[in-house]
Amino acid sequence: MTAATLAALWSHWRRNPLQLFTLIAGLALATALWSGVQAVNSEARASYDTAAATLGEGQYDQLLPTAGDTIPEGTFIALRRAGWIVGPVVEGQIAGVRLVGIDPLTAPGGLGPVGNGGMDLPQFLAEQPVFANAATAAKLQTLIDAPIVIAPATAPDTAITDIFVAQRLLNGQGQLSRLIVSPDQPLGQPPLAQIAPDLTRRAAQGGSDVGRLTDSFHLNLTAFGLLSFAVGIFIVHGAIGLAFEQRRTMIRTLRALGMPLRRLVMLMASELMVFALIGGLIGVCLGYLVAASLLPDVAATLKGLYGAQVSGTLQLRPSWWLSGMGISVLGTGIAATGALLSVARMPLLASAQPRAWATARGNARRIQVMVSLGLLLIAGLLAVFGEGLIMGFGLLACLLIGAALALPLVLDVTLRMAQRFAKGVTAQWFWADTRQQLPGLSLALMALLLAMAANVGVSTMVSSFRLTFTGFLDQRLASELYVSTENAAQATALEEFVAPRTSEILPRLYVETELAGLPAEIYSARIGRTYRENWQFLAEAPQVWDRVAAGEAVLVNEQLARRAGLWVGDDLALATDVVLPIAGVFGDYGNPMGQAMVSEDLFNALHPTAQSTQFGLRTDDPQGLRDALIRDFGLSDQSITDQAQIKAFSLSVFERTFTVTAALNILTLSVAGFAIFMSLLTLAAMRVPQLAPAWALGLTRRRLGQLELIRAVVLAVLTALLALPLGLALAWVLLAVVNVEAFGWRLPMYVFPRDYAVLGLFALVAAVLAAAWPARRLAHTPPADLLKVFANGR
C-alpha cells in the first residue's frame, strides 16, 4: 500500500515537472541567498575572532605608551617585578603583513597560536616558528628567515610568532609595542603611575573592536539574506499549495481505498522533506558560488571602511552545509504546514473538486490586517521611543513585514475603486477578475514589494552616504600634498625645507587616549587659513576658531559628541586638570573613533613628547614641490601622496560597497520576479474554468492573453508605487536610526527620483517578463479545453 501510494504521489510530479521545478528552484534560491550571506558573514567573523583571540584584543585591558609607539623592555620587567601581571606584545608590518610577537609564558590569553598550530610550548620556544595562514605565508616566504608554519586559523594578513623572533625581524630589540593586562592581578599592587608613568591604560572593548564596528554592515547583509529567504519561501508555499490542491482527488481516492490518514500525511511530509534536502543541497552549492563571488568585494569594503582584515578566500565550513540544509527543511516545513493540515482535516467524503484555490478567506484576511496594523504601530512606537541598534533593526522588521501584510488590503481597495470607475463590461470584468486573483498573487506581490522597498531603501542610503562623503572629502582633503617622514629628525628638517615653498604646513598629529570614558583620539590642529576656510561644522559657537586657537575651547567629532552625549557648550576633560568647553561639533564620516581637536600649542602642552611625522602641504604648484622634495630633500616617491590619490582611494572603497549592494539588489529583484512568474503560471492552469465563460461570451483568446499581461503590469505598477514610500521610510530608518546607533553619525538623506524611476521600470520589466509566458499559454489554450469546461459542468 505504501509503495502504491508513493507511486501515486510521485505520478503527480511526473505529470507536472514544472511544479516540481518551481518547488526545488524556490527552495534552492531561498537557501542559496541565505547560506551565501551567512557564508560571507561567518567568514568575516571568523577572521575577526581569530585576530581577537590570538592577540587578546578586545578581551583585555592594555597598556599603551602615552607618547611615541614603543615601550622599553625595562618598563615591562619593572611592572612585572612590582606585581603587575602584564604580557608583552611586539607589533610591526612586513610587506603589508601585521607581524605580532607574543611571550606565551606571560600572555594572559594563554599560548595564542601555540596549541592551535599543534605545537606545544617547548617546541614553540625551540623552533621559533612564525604562524600564518597559507596566503600570508606565501607573501612572507621569501622575506623572512624564520620557519613559517601554516596555521589556517590565523587571522588574514597577520603572522604570529615568539616575541624574540618578532623583535629580530622588525629590528626592534628591547622595544615592545604594548602590554596586555591580565584580568587577574595580585594583592598589594602599586598604582600604574608609580611604576610606569609613561603608559596609559586602555579598557577592554568587550568583544573585538572590529567585530563591533562591522556589526551593522553584517546586519545589513543578514537582512538581505533573510529577505531573500522569505521571498523564496513564498515561492515554495505557492508551489506546495498548488500541488496539494491538485491532488485532492487523488488523496480522496487513496483514503477511500483504505490508506490511513496518518500514514498518508507522513508520506506526503517525507516526500516534501526529500525535496527540501535536494533543494537545500543545490541551494548550498549555489550559495557557495554567491559567497565566493561576493567575498572579495566584501573583504575589500571591510578593509577600506574599518581596516578589518577579512580573508578574501572562502573556506568550506561544515556548519554552512548543516545550516543551509536546516534552513531549507525548516522553510519547507513552514510553507507546507498549512497544506498538510488541510489534508488532515479534509472530510473523506468532501467534494474532491479543487476549491478555487484563490478564494479569499475572510477570517484569515481579517487576522492578517490586524497583525499588519499591530506591526506598523510597534514600528511607530519604536521610531519614537526605541534606542539601540537592535531596536533599529526591530523597527525595520516591523515596518517591512507590517507593510507587506497590508499590501493585499491596499491593493484590494485600490482595485475596488478602479472597478467603480470602470466603463464597459470588459473593463468591469477585468477589474473584478483582477481582484478575484489577488489572493493567489498576493504572496508574490509582497515579495516584489519587499524587494523593491529594500532596493529603494538601501540604494538611497548608500547614495546619500556617497554624496555626503564626497562633499566631506572635498572639504577635508584641502592640502595638495601629503608627506610622510621616517622619524622626528627628518620631520623637523622637512618643516624647515618646505617652509619657504608652501603657504601652509599642516602636521598630522594625534594620540590615542580616553575621553569621557571612551576610546578616542586627541588631534592637534595648526589653525590657519585652511582650517578656517574649509572646515564645516554640524554645530558651532561664535568665534569658534579664535577660541580653539587660543586654547580656550575644543572641537569634537560627531561620534564622540553622540556617544558621550555632549554638544556645543558642554565641558570635556582632556586631562585631569584640563577641562575645556566644546566650541564646535564636526562631521567625521568613516572614522570609527571619537576625536577631539585642540590647538597645536595646547596639544604640545598636553603631550610634549608626541611628534608628527606626517604633513599636509598647501601649495599652488604641487608638481614642482613634489619634484623638489624628491630631488633636493631626498624623500622617496612613495612617501608623497597627492590629494587626488587619496580621494580616489576613499571613493573606491565606496564603489565596492556599491558593488555588493547592487549585486544583492539584483538578486532579490530576480527572486521576486521569479515568484511572480511562478504564481501566474500556477494560476493560469487553474483559471481556464473562470476564463471559459468570458471566451464563450465573445472575448478572443488573444484578447484574454493581452488582458493577463495588462493585469500583471497594473499590479506591478501599483506595488511599485507602494514600495516607494516604504523604501523611503526604510532609508530614513537606516540613515537616522541604524546609522547613528552603529557608527555614531547621522547622514543627511538625499532623494534620487531618477534611480527610483529606473528601478520601477525594472520591476515592470520583471513583471512583464514573468507574465509573458503564462499569458501566451492562455492565448494559445486550445478551444477544446475551454469547451471542456462546460462539458464537465465545472
Added chain:
Amino acid sequence: MAVKSFLFALALSLTAPVVALAQGFAGMGSEAQGFATPSLGTPLSFPADHGPHPDYRIEWWYVTANMTGPDGTAYGLQWTLFRSALAPFATQGWDSPQIWLGNAAVTTPEAHYTSERLARGGTGQAGVIAAPFEAWIDEWHMRGDTVDTLQLRAAGTQFSYDVTLEAQGPLILHGQDGYSVKSQQGQASYYYSQPSYALSGTLTLPQGEVAVTGSAWLDREWSSQPLASDQTGWDWFSISFDGGEKLMGFRLRQADDSYYTSGTWITAEGDTTALPDGSFDATVLEVSDVGGRDVPTRWQVRVPDYDVDITVEALNPQAWMDMSIPYWEGPVQISGNRTGVGYLEMTGYD
C-alpha cells in the same frame, strides 16, 4: 620532593618535542647528552650552590612553613621557584632556554589559596643570585644577605604573605653528602635543606591580615633525570617533631605497585642519618575526594629504627595545587607516639 620536578620536567622537557627543542637550541643529538648529571663524591659548595645550575635540566627553591595565628589557628604556606632548562646553558634576552615557574599557596583549615607565575630567563623577570642571595619571579621574592636570614613574599588575587625566616640550625645534606638516590637504577639528584627556620610575619587573606609565627623548611634540589621511567608519582613528607628532631621521607610509587623509599633523620642538633630503601614506611589510612580525585590525606608513618609510629593528617584535605603541573601540597599535623607539624606533597594523583 622530586615529584614536582619530575612532573615539571615531564611537562616541559621529557616529551617528544623536547628532542627537537634541544636540537633547536644547541644542535645536540639527544636530550641526555647535553645536560650534566649528578655524580657521587662531588662536594657541594656554598654559597655558589644556592644559585642556579643552568646545565642541569631541573632545579627548585622550595619553602614550606607551618604557622599559627594569634588565636591558635594553624596555617601553612608554600613558596616555590622551579627552573626548567630546554637546553643546558643560560643567555641574556628572550631566547634564553631557561624557563621559570613560580607556585605560591596559603592553606587554612577551611581554604587553600594558590597562584602561579611563568617567566623566561634572560630578561630579568625571574632568576636566582647566590650571594647576596635572591630568588625571584615577578614581585615574589626570597632574599637576604645569606640563606640564614630571608625575607619571603608572594601574592595572588586573594592572598599575600610577607614573612621573615631565621635559620636556627645548619644546612642538611641528604643522601650521601647531598647526593640523593631516587631509584634502584641509580637515578639521583643533588638535595640539601634548611629544615629549621623560625618564621614570623603577616598573611593577608580575604578576611584580613593575620600575624603569624611558626617554622619553615627550605628544600633545594637539582638534577637532570631525577626519576626512573617506571615511577608514577610520589608521596613526600617533611616533619618537625615537638622535641626538635626532624624527619624527611619519601615514597616513590612504581608501576608494579612496589615502592622505593628514602629519607633523612635529623637530630635536634642537626646531625643526619640517611634512611636506606625500606626503612621509611608510609601507609594510607584515609582517602579524600579532592575535586573528583582520590587523594590520601591521612597516613600512618613508621620509622622503626627511630621509634616513629605516627599518624599524619592533612590540615585541609583540599590543598590541591591546580597549576599547569597539578599536585597536592599542604600542611599536616602529627599525632601518635610523637607530635609535631609538617608538610605533605603528593604527585601523580591527578
